Amino acid sequence: MNGRAVPPRRLWLLAAGFLVWCSALVVLYALHAIGCAFGWQAGALRWSLAIVLFVHLIVIAWMWRHLATARPEPKLGQAAVFLQTVVVWTLIAALVATVITFAPSLVLKTCI
């Protein structure tokens, strides 16, 4: 019976996109605090922030591509289709949220 059901493990995917968003928040916030506390050069700090941001964007985008193209196995039924749709949309939402929330790290003055 369980052979025909979506494995519960896959429920974690519902959180995947936004977990990456959380990671971006934590890493960027910490990196910025450290950079300012230790008086890094503005350019170096900006580049580190930008790289961290892009790495996170790439991870979400990769997951999106990967999951959006995988067709759910028909034998898993409606639940699989539902979960896939929801997961893909959370990934899109997470991607947009990441861009909007963390774009300021590319433009604002670094340490005032």
Place this chain on the structure above:
Amino acid sequence: MSASVEQPPQGAPALRLHRQLVKIWATGPGWQRLAAVNHSVIGLRMVITSFVFFAIGGILGMLTRVQLATPNGDFMDAETYNQVFTMHGSMMLFLFAIPMVESFAVYLTPKILGTRDFAFPRLTAYGYWCYLLGGTILTVSLIARVAPDSGWFMYTPLSSNVYTPGVNADVWLLGVTFVEISALSLAMEIVVSVLKMRAPGMSLDRMPIFGWYILVTAMMMIVAFPPLILGSILLEIERAFGLPFFDPTRGGSALLWQHLFWLFGHPDVYIIFLPMAGALSTMIPVFANRPLVGYRAIVVAIIALAFLSFGIWVHHMFTVGIPHLALAFFSAGSAIVAVPTAVQFFAWLATLAHGKPRWDLPMLYIFGFFFVFTAGGLTGVMLAIVPFDWQAHDTYFIVAHMHYVVAGALAFPMMAGFYYWLPLLTGRTAAYRLAVPAFWLIFIGFNLTFFMMHLTGLLGMPRRVFTYNGDEGWDWLNLLSSVGSFVMTIGFGMAVIDIIVQLRFGRRVRRNPWNATTLEWAMPMPPAPYAFASIPRLGPGKEQAAPGQLALSLARGEGYLGFARNGWQETLGVHMTSGEPDQVIVLPQPTYLPLVTALFTGAAVLAMLFKLYLLSLAMALVTIGLFVLAGQRAGLGRDYGPLPIGHGASVPPHTEVASAPPWLALICVLVADGTLFTSLVFGTFYLWIAAPHWPANLAPEASRVLALGVIVALVIAAVAARGSLRATSAGARAQGWIGLAVIALLAAIAAAVGLIGSVTPHPHQHALGATAAALIGFVALHAGIGLLFLISNLLRIHAGFISPRRLTDLRLSRLWLDYTTVTGIIALGLVLALPALVATLGARP
């Protein structure tokens, strides 16, 4: 709350089944009510208790309005005023809002999901008693005039020893933590129950939307409460034992408290909102006569909301001096958090627009919700904009914003939900004569009271002042606010009278008065203690069965488990995603254990409050012993193999499957505990980088040998736990392995205690030593809890509860010890790295 059900289901087979099941499920009369574990009974008690606190909190709010109605008011002095407004806020949020939404969840969730009870009924009861006792402690402190007085968010240093030497702050820290532990335990059981206990065939895509809301909310609670619990523990340790986590003169930071508080505080507002939004998403389709629009979009929106709400806590701290770039993250996050809320709004509006809406009492309150919550959300977005917030922060504008959102998110949907579900509880419908004017009084009074506060705020009136001079131009606005608050209170009073009238004289209704489609209406009204006489099957082709008809067939026992077996309280466990039954869950009977355990927990809290630390420790140990005792009574004493559940299907009991509820529950516990641990690590780094007085020459010297000793011992314990599991599943004796694990854990604890003793600088002197001690203490505590797991294993092996097929206990121990080892390595690694970290501070410009 009585066990008798006035309205027997029809037909002879139904009646017979009803009698059999009542005998098994009912809570006894008289004193035995104190042993209740049933979710309907406890849910109802929680509703009533939370309303008592709502009333007390409301009176306190009225007192502040009396004081502020005119300038130079001398109704209260400043001291009293501080206690009154602090207790108003604390009660409304911790003793009313959170428990009230939880009580909705407790009462309704199993019924809506088509199951007979929650996964851990004794935990439900324990959670309730903790809430009642914690709330009582806070209330009594008010009568004794030693109530907390530093504001509902207890900012340090005001709440620290120096500025609040009395017990006032301790009451808050201990009382609120007590209540939060109860909230946390309920949240865990809600997660497990929603995932594992639904009607067969209710796959995740068929789950009523209420289930999604409750699931997401409960998960948010599991992650949101630990930071505040940690903060409260650290502050209490600082106050009681002088470890300076928040004291800037000794390397602590007052702002650390604000971070920990709001890391909880902001998600908390959505924890309050989401269950009520779930209620709205359940009611609106019923009144619109059509299915909810955008089910999937809503699921996506609430997941997004849950996460985003954790990333915007700093918007409460825009004025504390954080660099602008970081503020921008939180400002942008706060602005986009409105989007998922808007998605839900439009789904509701679309549902109403595409349906044939019917006007009824709950709809009136839903209209109130739309109006008030929109206004509050808009001021929220204004405040999310940093320059505006700098002007409005700490003025009455904030008070206006938060009352608009909290009343919009909580009070109006709650009243709608009340009028919607009361017939289920009572079997009677509302008498509208008073209800409609009551609504208008509440609505008008509310807007009059709080709209004015936007204006007083913009005119510069700071919040929390106990009086003003009268030459600021605030007089009329304040007077109107006060008048409005009386109008609103009269409205609530009328609503209460209306509800009492309904209870006594309402027209009797049989089944499903609103023509709803969810399963809580597929049962007799009021519900029987077993909820469903037999459990419905959902699935293709079954969706259309109206709950009213379904109720009759379920009462005749035509669903699953439509019989009594061995006197067991049985319900079904299902596969998490597909909803196919995979186990019979046998629930525990009523017992006084939760009450007794809560009383001892309360005694530990009280002893702590009166600074009787040894007594407190003793009471805590008794509490722990009672938990081990509770573990002894769980499960089944022998192997049964698959048991028939009706409709030709058979599934094993929960003791013999891998995905049993306790396994999931432990995962939830570890997520909560992991959040607490992460917060502690965050706190350490935060102090390192942000606290003043961390000079490079303070390098601590932790003993590497002892630290390594702890880690090696933990690894041995984890390996031994694997050994015990392997031995038992092979049918061999496991006691040797468990003994080895016990010895290893004892060694780990001894080494950790030695390590704490050797910490320099001394934990009293500097926050550096204090955090190191806290990290090591965390490891020792978890090793100690690991010991309890092992002791419980030994006792239960002895009593025959563990067999090669019934391995859950041993798997739980293994998971706990693995977790202890991993966190132990991180914590001790951090302690060992501290000297190097501190040395780098010398490189700061």
